[in-house]
Amino acid sequence: MNNISIYTEKLRESGLRPTRQRLKICELLFSPEKTFHFTINDLTKIIEDKLSEKISLATIYNTIHAFKKKGYLKEISINSDKSYFDTNVTEHHHFFDEDTNELIDCSNDDIDSVNIKKNITGKKIKSIEVLIKVASDNQNQN
Amino acid sequence: MNNISIYTEKLRESGLRPTRQRLKICELLFSPEKTFHFTINDLTKIIEDKLSEKISLATIYNTIHAFKKKGYLKEISINSDKSYFDTNVTEHHHFFDEDTNELIDCSNDDIDSVNIKKNITGKKIKSIEVLIKVASDNQNQN
DNA sequence: CATTTACATTAAAACAATTCTAAACTGTTG
DNA sequence: CAACAGTTTAGAATTGTTTTAATGTAAATG
Numbered sequence: 001m002n003n004i005s006i007y008t009e010k011l012r013e014s015g016l017r018p019t020r021q022r023l024k025i026c027e028l029l030f031s032p033e034k035t036f037h038f039t040i041n042d043l044t045k046i047i048e049d050k051l052s053e054k055i056s057l058a059t060i061y062n063t064i065h066a067f068k069k070k071g072y073l074k075e076i077s078i079n080s081d082k083s084y085f086d087t088n089v090t091e092h093h094h095f096f097d098e099d100t101n102e103l104i105d106c107s108n109d110d111i112d113s114v115n116i117k118k119n120i121t122g123k124k125i126k127s128i129e130v131l132i133k134v135a136s137d138n139q140n141q142n
Numbered sequence: 143m144n145n146i147s148i149y150t151e152k153l154r155e156s157g158l159r160p161t162r163q164r165l166k167i168c169e170l171l172f173s174p175e176k177t178f179h180f181t182i183n184d185l186t187k188i189i190e191d192k193l194s195e196k197i198s199l200a201t202i203y204n205t206i207h208a209f210k211k212k213g214y215l216k217e218i219s220i221n222s223d224k225s226y227f228d229t230n231v232t233e234h235h236h237f238f239d240e241d242t243n244e245l246i247d248c249s250n251d252d253i254d255s256v257n258i259k260k261n262i263t264g265k266k267i268k269s270i271e272v273l274i275k276v277a278s279d280n281q282n283q284n
Numbered sequence: 285c286a287t288t289t290a291c292a293t294t295a296a297a298a299c300a301a302t303t304c305t306a307a308a309c310t311g312t313t314g
Numbered sequence: 315c316a317a318c319a320g321t322t323t324a325g326a327a328t329t330g331t332t333t334t335a336a337t338g339t340a341a342a343t344g
Contacts, residue, residue, distance in 0.1 A: 110260035118252035
């Protein structure tokens with residue numbers, strides 16, 4: 001199975017037809033070896049720069065949301081300015097570099113498992129996420 | 143020292159003069175016994191409803207930001223729609239109820255301390271926050 | 285193989301949260 | 315009271331995101 005058919009499959013699974021534009025987006029998201037963190041703005045810039053083709057914002061948003069809904073992308077909340085997305089959809093944690101606004105994966109192996117002693121009646125835990133904010137030593141805390 | 147002088151002090155510390163509007167905001171934020179979580183929108187609604195007076199959005203934003211900068215309020219990132227603020231500025235964690243969009247404090251006692259084995263060269267850890275998303279049992283995971 | 289139909293793409297408009305601006309206001313201080 | 319530094323305000327501007335309405339495309343049907 002080559003990449004194109006993998007992407008086609010992912011799109012179909014997400015309820016989308018495999019169009020030229022969407023396949024381009026897939027290539028950017030899913031071909032890199034290492035997982036990749038981005039905002040919609042980042043992605044739009046990459047498309048403009050690397051691809052000769054222009055894809056409209058609406059298409060980008062639609063596609064990303066369909067992938068998120070299906071679970072092929074994870075949304076990460078850092079600050080309320082913008083949404084970050086992560087191609088690593090496994091349960092894992094993050095470092096956020098306040099100097100560069102960069103998001104760095106932190107695997108479960110890098111953190112002792114988080115043990116929660118309290119629980120909310122009638123509610124089930126859906127996810128546990130640790131966010132570690134870092135900055136250069138000589139930086140003010142935010 | 144009565145409340146007014148405490149508020150005056152907080153405002154001065156945050157680099158703001160104690161004006162009528164700002165004291166009203168302080169009263170809402172700092173008089174309740176228990177800590178309180180809110181969005182700017184929540185706060186604006188409370189001011190409109192509870193107070194006879196109208197305070198302009200710009201003043202609310204300015205005041206909240208000055209308090210945040212000074213450390214009298216903490217900003218919590220849940221999703222990218224809006225900013226949540228917390229009057230509990232001690233290091234602590236949160237439950238987020240996906241059904242009601244409600245934020246619930248989780249003290250350090252309720253979580254075994256988080257031990258991070260990895261570190262980022264040249265960077266210092268500024269904060270470690272755990273966010274536990276919960277929902278009713280029969281709810282779809284997001 | 286032309287037509288229908290459902291889904292796609294697009295630019296632009298709408299929207300919501302937040303920030304900025306410029307004018308009017310308040311309260312001190314010389 | 316005049317001057318000034320900091321405030322408040324309504325509304326405009328900005329930013330990220332979603333919606334809309336027109337047009338385009340491609341698979342399915344007859």
